Amino acid sequence: MISKSEPSIVTSKTKYFFTELMGAPLSAKIGILIVVIYIFVALFAPLLAPFGESELVGKKYQPWNNTFLLGTDNLGRDMLSRILFGARNTVGIAFLTTLVAFLIGGICGIFAAVVGRWIDQVLCRIVDILMAIPLLIFAMLLLSIFGTSIPSLILIIGILDATRVFRISRAVSLNIVVMDFIEAAKLQGESLFRITIREILPNIFSPLAAEFGLRFCYVFLTISALSFLGLGIQPPTADWGSMVRATADLITFGDYTPLIPAAAIAALTVGVNFIVDWFLHIHSRLQDEL
């Protein structure tokens, strides 16, 4: 009986999703378009790129021409190919990092809200301490201690950003924890894990999803900033942040090639924010002022 009713729910949900999508404002549609393009490029970079990621194919600092559409960089690698591969690296790593931040921060936040008492206090104070140190400086410090490999980059930024996620997920959970249905679940003998996952998580999903979009932008910018400073994604891996740095000298000669990876970063940030705004608008349940 249950399995029979399942498909109809799925179709109705998909249908609902598409109706919402068609009614989305223009800004949200642009945002979705940008994100879809980025995902497409990230997935099919090897097919789209004319050259390899770190292949030396020409002379240094060649201007735009028919072979190298966007010229070459300081070592003679094709800029276009590196930008396409960069989407894969920068966006992929930022996405993984945000995911780590949400897994750690989200679960700890809900947990602190449900259990309360001293566990809540201890977690909150730890987060306060971590947040007291400016994120970028702290990240640079830790990266120089643990080395700048990609796993350590993901973990370090993930944990540092988890503090922000912790704060928001704890705050929104606190509003849910006081509800009678949580009390009812406790009295049914539900486990703490089940209360967290089944009772609280669905109710705080929309603010968390919106936060995920915003957090992704911040993580993305942090990683780009770190790469620009030389502590992020290491060469020869193509990455937009370090690409800006590598070709930064060109700007003094009036060549705006270094602005292209920077624009790629900016466009994605704007696109994601458009989607987040729209998502928040749907779920805030605010009636439009008439």
Added chain:
Amino acid sequence: MSSKQNKTLLSITDLCIDGFSNNRWHQIVKHVNLGLDHGDILGLIGESGAGKSTIGIAAMGYAKPGCRITQGSIKFDNLELTTATEEEKRILRGSRIAYVAQSAAASFNPAHKLIDQFSECVVQHGIGSRQQAYADAKDLYNRIKMPDPNRIGFRYPHQVSGGQLQRAMTAMALSCRPNLIIFDEPTTALDVTTQIEVLSTIRDIVQQFNTAAIYISHDLAIVAQMADKILVLRDGEPIEEAETRTMISNPKQKYTKSLWAVRSFQKSKTSLNPQTRPHIKVERVTAAYTKSTDDVLIDVNFEIMQGETVAIVGESGSGKSTMARVITGLLPPKNGMVFYEGAQLPDDYRNRTAQQLQKIQMIYQMPDTAINPRHKIRHIVGRQLSLHLDLEGDAKQRRLEDLMDMVDMTPTRYLDRYPEELSGGQKQRVCIARALAANPSFVICDEVTSALDKIIAEGILRLLDRLQQELKLAYMFITHDLATVKAIADRVVVMRQGCIVEQGSRSEVFDPPYHEYTELLLSSVPEMDPDWMDRVIANRLQKNRMQPAKI
């Protein structure tokens, strides 16, 4: 009284208001006409969603966001409010038309003293100076019999009780001596003993200043005390309008009659087998929320037999709900024990076995917050079945259907819905089904009907009674509504400030001679008689007890 003029103060003709929901406009007020002279009091009566409040605020020329006035005219003192500019209306509001909201606690600004909020309107409208307003406030506080009228205004809203706050709000509405005051359920959030004080204050003050008033309430007995005439509304449509006495003694419409007949339910007789062992026994329980705060329950003892209903009665803050938390184990007591079928229950619910948890179930006051809005009814009710009874697949489905039938909801229609697709009464039925799903023997009902309309509440009471007959359930019925208690209880426990004042069978408690406090509670329940309040107040004056809230 002498200044009574003969022209109509407020006249509303053919008023229609639309509300926006589910992406389209619905008509929520349909062709309402009413007229009000100086000094008149009109009662607006109806269930929730009848459009009472919408009409109330429309009388000020205002429509809430998401509402629009589509048709008709609202004339206040010959000014057409539907076409008046914002500025014209702003001058009227506060100075000539005032509004008293349902929840004073939510309507006062917590960051300002009462007296400053009182004088704000006076100063804003240029009626007087701050000093004059202060003097006037003290005079009014005195007239409405606030304790310590010269100083109470200098307190912040959280430093006075709910009843005092509601009275301060009435005084505030009078600060500019308006011609019309709109009272929107001003006593609904109050205890019965406090309610009567607020009601008498409102009536005195309205008479003294010859103010016209619109009194909005769902409680007929209260409107009967206040209003000269009554307008009954249903789904935005006027059903019947008449003088109060005519309306009470001789309602014409079928719907009005059904509103009158609401309190007719009487529990079927429970035949209790003589039992030696109580089903639930609470022994010498003392409890507090933290170690440093005062005890909320002090040395409480009572028993509940199998299959009987025990009502716990008292004002808010008397410890009724705390009692429920102690029994369920959410609040381990400082002293004392709770026994189930003679065996002591662990203090903390986390130490109780699944079987112990299963046998004691709870139904909450607010069905909106008692069920998770993100789960389907199937999951909400079904979770108990898989958790406690290990039912899965077909067996679970059959049991789910049985349970939904039991609470009079068609399984095929409702099982796959989300809570937001149900009405308040239906949600409460889902809560009942969830409690029953665990096969309990004892159910705690915490104010289960107080958030519901009278007719729907009646349906829930009948359902609970039928289930008790069928399943031999024991109920602990927490409520402040004595009418409900009289209808459903076998035995009654009266609580005040954490202590049990009186307990016994329904007839022992509710038939004379009364315990002093029980009598106070009983006499404060409004009756469907326009002279009831005068009689009670006269009685109390005679006994020289005009401050019942502070015994």
